[in-house]
Amino acid sequence: MGAQPNTLERAWTPRTLEHTPSSTDLVGNDFSLCYQCGLCTGSCRTAYAMKYTPRQVMNLLQLGRTDEAVASGSGLLCTACYSCTFRCPRGVAVTDLMAAIQRLSLAQRHADPHIRRFYQAFMRTVERHGRFHEVEFLVRYYAPNPLRLREQVSVGLTLLRKGKITLKPPKMQSQKAIAAMFRKAAQIEGRP
Amino acid sequence: MKYAYYPGCSASGTSKEAEESLQATMRYLGVELTELEDWNCCGAAMATGVSYLLSVALPARNLALAERAESDLVTGCSRCYLNLIRAVHYTQHNASVREKVNTLLAETGVQYSGKARLRHLLDVIVNDVGLDVVAERVTRPLDGLRIVPYYGCCQGMWTYAQFDSVEDPHCFDQLLATLGAQVVDYPLKTACCGGTLSMSKRSVGAKLIGDLLAAAGDADCIVTACPLCMFNLNSFQKEAGGTRGTHFNIPVLFLTQIMGLAFGLPEKALGLQRNAVPVDSLYRKIAVGAAVSSGEASASGPR
Numbered sequence: 278m279g280a281q282p283n284t285l286e287r288a289w290t291p292r293t294l295e296h297t298p299s300s301t302d303l304v305g306n307d308f309s310l311c312y313q314c315g316l317c318t319g320s321c322r323t324a325y326a327m328k329y330t331p332r333q334v335m336n337l338l339q340l341g342r343t344d345e346a347v348a349s350g351s352g353l354l355c356t357a358c359y360s361c362t363f364r365c366p367r368g369v370a371v372t373d374l375m376a377a378i379q380r381l382s383l384a385q386r387h388a389d390p391h392i393r394r395f396y397q398a399f400m401r402t403v404e405r406h407g408r409f410h411e412v413e414f415l416v417r418y419y420a421p422n423p424l425r426l427r428e429q430v431s432v433g434l435t436l437l438r439k440g441k442i443t444l445k446p447p448k449m450q451s452q453k454a455i456a457a458m459f460r461k462a463a464q465i466e467g468r469p
Numbered sequence: 470m471k472y473a474y475y476p477g478c479s480a481s482g483t484s485k486e487a488e489e490s491l492q493a494t495m496r497y498l499g500v501e502l503t504e505l506e507d508w509n510c511c512g513a514a515m516a517t518g519v520s521y522l523l524s525v526a527l528p529a530r531n532l533a534l535a536e537r538a539e540s541d542l543v544t545g546c547s548r549c550y551l552n553l554i555r556a557v558h559y560t561q562h563n564a565s566v567r568e569k570v571n572t573l574l575a576e577t578g579v580q581y582s583g584k585a586r587l588r589h590l591l592d593v594i595v596n597d598v599g600l601d602v603v604a605e606r607v608t609r610p611l612d613g614l615r616i617v618p619y620y621g622c623c624q625g626m627w628t629y630a631q632f633d634s635v636e637d638p639h640c641f642d643q644l645l646a647t648l649g650a651q652v653v654d655y656p657l658k659t660a661c662c663g664g665t666l667s668m669s670k671r672s673v674g675a676k677l678i679g680d681l682l683a684a685a686g687d688a689d690c691i692v693t694a695c696p697l698c699m700f701n702l703n704s705f706q707k708e709a710g711g712t713r714g715t716h717f718n719i720p721v722l723f724l725t726q727i728m729g730l731a732f733g734l735p736e737k738a739l740g741l742q743r744n745a746v747p748v749d750s751l752y753r754k755i756a757v758g759a760a761v762s763s764g765e766a767s768a769s770g771p772r
Contacts, residue, residue: 358622409478454577
């Protein structure tokens, strides 16, 4: 079951989402197809914690109230599982729209500072090494607020004890090329 | 059977046991995996929050490497699979995205044309190796074990679209039944584990994990088809219990760990000592189950 192939095909085909969108870039995107059935919200495991559910976010976009959606931080709770996109009977790329809201939130400092730093620390680590490195990530994530590190102590100790954390960062040949790719993306997307 | 293999960051680090058991069982089944040379992180669920282009280009670089190696690409991580298959579709359906992604890839000296075929590990086991072959290689049937198959969301939504029911997949159930396990009906089999929310927003992540653990009831263990799901369901049982005033202590294994057990491979080769929740209770139950089923007809009686 799930969406008809043609609607899924639609959702798989990104249209105007290539750039980090500003509020105006979003206007005219396929959220106008949304008829507010709520299947996205019903499929979303984190909707319960969002100020505006995915269906309400689609509605805010239709109403031109993008800034409210961005300020709510709802996009930051999206786990990008794509259940909503897959099921949407209208072929709306709900997950990618939530991601666009997420990018706007993170760029406009409305975001929960911890989640914001989480994204930045993760991507900075990947930019530097080409792969994820737990230790460097944790250092970056908690540097401004080391006391919060205690929330990871029990997990961290288990991982250490079971030999699953290495202090040495991963090594790949194309590290520098990956970093160049990050710079190029920022250039094309007009990010600082 | 030869494939290029993409381990991903989770299986190479915090879920090392997934990688160890995957290598051991695939070798045992005669599946030849060559690690994709110089692979990079797929961007997990983080890249989309920073850059749309990177969220497609990071996985696309790995596809381009597989294309250069003229191999099908296999991954055992559902999060990676989702990002990779998304890159396949987004570059295929949108010329402008494809062009920009290739502009980025040019910085690393590769190009992606859409030729490399992407496979999920479960797909390879069920459809290429085949359940009949798996059945032949079982030396220690998991009799007496009641197992929850947890497909995870990234699986249910994309992988099985190719060969199984999308909303109610059964291939994992069939695999576990082939190993001799009693498969537990699990209504949340394709519900999301919360991904990185367990780290970034603990209160929400722990609740999602708590729901999944509670729905497993009194099953002997949960088996996942994704190293990241396995990490989440293993590592945050205390926090998950805290969200609902209860205490969880249920072993969570990666699919090749449970396969390896049924194949009689040594525990160490399967990384079973690395699981956050100890799996010793399973050894006892397998031993008991084997003793019961080798007895007389009473084995099929009520339990």
